[in-house]
Amino acid sequence: MSASAFEDFLVLLYVDANARARFKANPQAELERADLTDEERNALIAIDWVGLEMAARSFARKRESKRHQRNPSLLVRTFRAWCGRFGLG
């Protein structure tokens, strides 16, 4: 399904810095591997690189923030355990 393949390619560009670099260096080679229409390929070749890189940076910060929330520091874990021991919070 081309529309889903287009979204998948876009997501790859958003999250994978290496994929972005490869695409910027040789877009035709990267697009040959994707199941896309000619219109979709042309749209990606004409992508707003400034916006793409800003968006990718923003998304990376969000992913990192969520990783931190899922894996709180030792200090936070110790504090929570202390609270739990004394029935606090």
Place this chain on the structure above:
Amino acid sequence: MAAVAAAAVVVGVDVVVAGVESVISTKDRFGLGWRPDIAAGIFDHLDCIDLLEVIADDYFDAPSRELRALKSLSSQVPVVLHGIGMGLASATPVANNRLEKMARVVDQIQPEFWSEHLAMVRGGGLEIGHLAAPPRTPATVHGTAENLARASRTVGSKPFMENIATLIDPPGSTLSEPAWINSILSAAECGLLLDLHNVLANGLNHGYDSLDFLAQIPATHISVIHIAGGRFVTASDGSVRLLDDHLHDVPDQVFDLLEETAACSPNPLTVILERDGAYPSAPALIRQVLRARTSVERGRSRRECQKVLS
């Protein structure tokens, strides 16, 4: 060209919003996003808050005791649920387990309504980690409508769908943002959660006037509104774009857009302030909620739009 819009006072019956029947308030209401970091401040100012919006995803895998705590909160102040991770706006079908998790929380909490975003969040086995704008095409209109139909069947009610901010105009788009949004709302027969900071950001970032955008969205579609703040970020080429980070106070332009929306709206409005971090004092947050109230009252008292109603 002005058009007259009356602030509707619909007493005691369901309000029909663009073909979707929703039991919502008969008056304008003002609330805040629930965040544990500011819980104490929220409880100190419940008299200024009509409702709280809770991030539903935080409770998808929560133990029963946490759902009971949320239920207890909802007994003190009305609670609505806001999803952030479904990725409904996509040509790719949303996974059943995500819908089922939302259904579980909605069933337990019985919120007045739930909402999600006109966004994709994953693809090709990869998680973006945040909301991304999908290409605005007939394919994503169709896919989103299909996802919303399944969501409605699984959860038992239709969500309000929120427009998102994007730093990049999605490539491959063949529809304008208003046309794309309107197509989805019509196809899915659901209402819009209008995020005014996102309207401002996209207008500044992609070269259109926010009021022109609002004029293209039928006012009958709008009954829930988000307000928030962001910051300007500088790109590698020296250009500047507005990032909707929810870490800053609501700017004046958003309150102006809120006043304009209220002036044009035939529906009671539920306005929710979003703040995700860098929290000011509780009184400072509440002042923004109260300013939203003032903006809506000013809009209502004008009783006419600057733009022609769609």
